[in-house]
Amino acid sequence: MSGYRSYELSVFTENDPKLFYIKMYLKNRLIEYIETGLEWVLISAQLGTELWVGEIVLELKETYNEIKLGVLLPYSGFAENWKEGNRELFDKIIAKADYTNHTSSYPYKNPMQLKGNQQFLIDHTEGCLLFYDTESEGKPKFLLEMINEFKYSHDYELDFITFDELQAFVSEYEENHFES
Template sequence: MTNLYISGYRTYELGVFSVKDAKVDVIKKALKQEITSFIENGVDWILTSGQLGVEQWAVEVVEELKIDYPEVQQAIIFPFLEFGSNWKDENKLKLVELQELADYTESTSHQPYKDPSQLKNHQQFLLEHSNAALLVYDREFEGKTKFLYEAIQKKQENSSYECRLIDFDQLQNTIENETE
């Protein structure tokens, strides 16, 4: 295994509207534990698409992990050209900062957004170019990640693609372990 695709809930799906929200720290801690495990088992590239929320927090976590694992690299693969251009200024700025942390950035479509097929093609590209996925996703609380999770399940019918979920129970355990 060499490439890990990380995704999950968007900020608004989690009710996170500030970087100082305590939920962000919990999610980052859980991500750090799982990503470390993947790296120690041979992952050397982390792939995200730069979405607000879990994907952006994962980029920050990987950057921290590079201190102990300098061999790990990360790529941000956008679904289309000009991704994030319609976001608020502070979110655009954050995306630029994260791009500077990435070892590689590209977009699967070299055109601005025109239709949903670009998103489907992007998802397919990332699944084809990764060996496993790590999702912050709970099947009982669907969000946009549901579509990726379903695509992964379909991929697993014909391959040994690994998918680990960080669900709300695991996040709760992370909080409890922190307070002990």
């Protein structure tokens, strides 16, 4: 699971109203996958979608004890320079994940470590749920390009969460919960 970074969605605080809906929608999508056999959710703990998904999976483990969270960091020392609030969330997810490791044992040296991490995740998963809309490019574009290249020679499932889907979810939720 991957997607936009928090800053790409203009989400800068935990109490941002947008985040309530994003997390709720991510949770609903993850439940659909869990109920059809999903066993592991793998993230690389990027700020935004991936950390939110980590939080959600940890919450869902209380109901769906078969789901597991794996965190594969791109390099050692990842997140050590993050702001306090982001670092606290990261540390909580790392502490409670079922598996953690890093694909490069060196501290950050170059962007190839990030690309290598993404390729490792693609090579070792059956698919990806990607919060990305081609109408609003961002960092997930690079992962999407790698997945599309991989799909030429491999059977790989790719599912999207788009802004239109998210907006339809928000509209339906508000209609059902805020009727006068």
